[in-house]
């Protein structure tokens with residue numbers, strides 16, 4: 517099945533009602549057949565629905581569809597992109613372990629590692645997605661996290677360089693594929709072990725639901741042989757060893773242990789909204805990318821420094837050509853000073869001042885005062901966020917209307 521068909525058809529088997537659209541199983545719990553059957557479910561001897569914090573039939577369809585789209589073996593959908601990133605990291609590391617963190621990431625991922633996880637003894641080091649980082653690896657390095665297309669610097673990761681180093685040292689790679697989407701980039705085909713998404717962006721496509729996804733590759737299992745959480749018995753489940761019991765041990769532990777105990781569950785209604793969105797993702801991402809490129813070219817003609825990876829003049833062009841089919845709808849440009857950025861943002865009418873991306877409605881953001889506000893000067897510089905940087909999330913409106921809005925705001 518091709519990706520366009522997977523996005524519309526995969527994972528849904530009609531029940532007796534034969535509803536064409538996927539039903540919303542808006543339920544907290546499920547009635548067990550007997551006390552014996554309930555005990556078997558809880559002891560993982562039988563598969564089935566236990567409680568929506570751990571699994572739900574509507575969410576299950578979304579998980580299967582996303583995993584298939586990313587060419588993974590299994591997927592887990594959670595309450596937000598941040599919880600997906602959080603779970604994928606803490607499913608690997610313990611106190612004293614280190615995470616290699618791309619210096620060009622969404623601000624929330626940076627603060628998660630640099631602040632939130634610090635009191636728990638999880639350490640980090642920054643690396644650059646285009647420079648050999650072998651010297652940063654220590655016996656404690658357990659995860660390498662980066663974005664396929666980074667928000668908002670729009671740098672494209674050098675997948676071959678990153679995955680070959682990671683594989684040499686048997687370290688797990690996590691790639692956030694939110695901006696490129698499974699239609700723009702296929703990280704698992706490029707050698708990545710785990711893909712994460714904020715599905716709140718392009719996947720839902722209209723800003724109506726927050727959610728996150730974790731997708732496990734087939735190759736991950738081999739690497740997990742070196743990770744304690746997977747190769748030693750879990751006391752909380754009568755000594756099961758995830759690697760022995762499950763085809764997709766990473767997803768199984770994230771669901772059965774992390775969702776059970778931390779509980780960042782998605783609502784079934786949000787899963788359903790996401791399933792509505794995903795059906796049109798292939799068409800939308802094509803159009804977002806086409807209009808974004810037109811806008812990037814317009815801004816270049818206006819004399820600004822513009823970041824858009826598929827522009828021939830962009831410093832990421834060679835990586836975009838090698839690894840991306842579409843670059844998505846995010847364009848960032850530097851107008852030099854804070855006051856000038858402020859004026860342009862204020863004068864825009866069709867671009868709404870919002871901290872979100874991937875909506876059908878065009879959005880403008882000033883990262884230095886919003887999404888990346890908590891970073892220090894050095895981190896801002898590394899993340900490619902200057903005071904004059906404006907980020908556009910180009911929507912699906914007519915490109916001429918969007919360009920006219922920008923023209924008016926700039927002059």
Ligand SMILES: Cc1ncc(COP(=O)(O)O)c(C=O)c1O
Pocket residue numbers: 596597598599622624663667692694695713714715716726727728872873
């Ligand atoms: C690339 C990227 N990853 C993760 C996140 C966090 O996702 P969420 O807002 O769904 O928690 C965002 C949010 O903007 C993002 O842009």
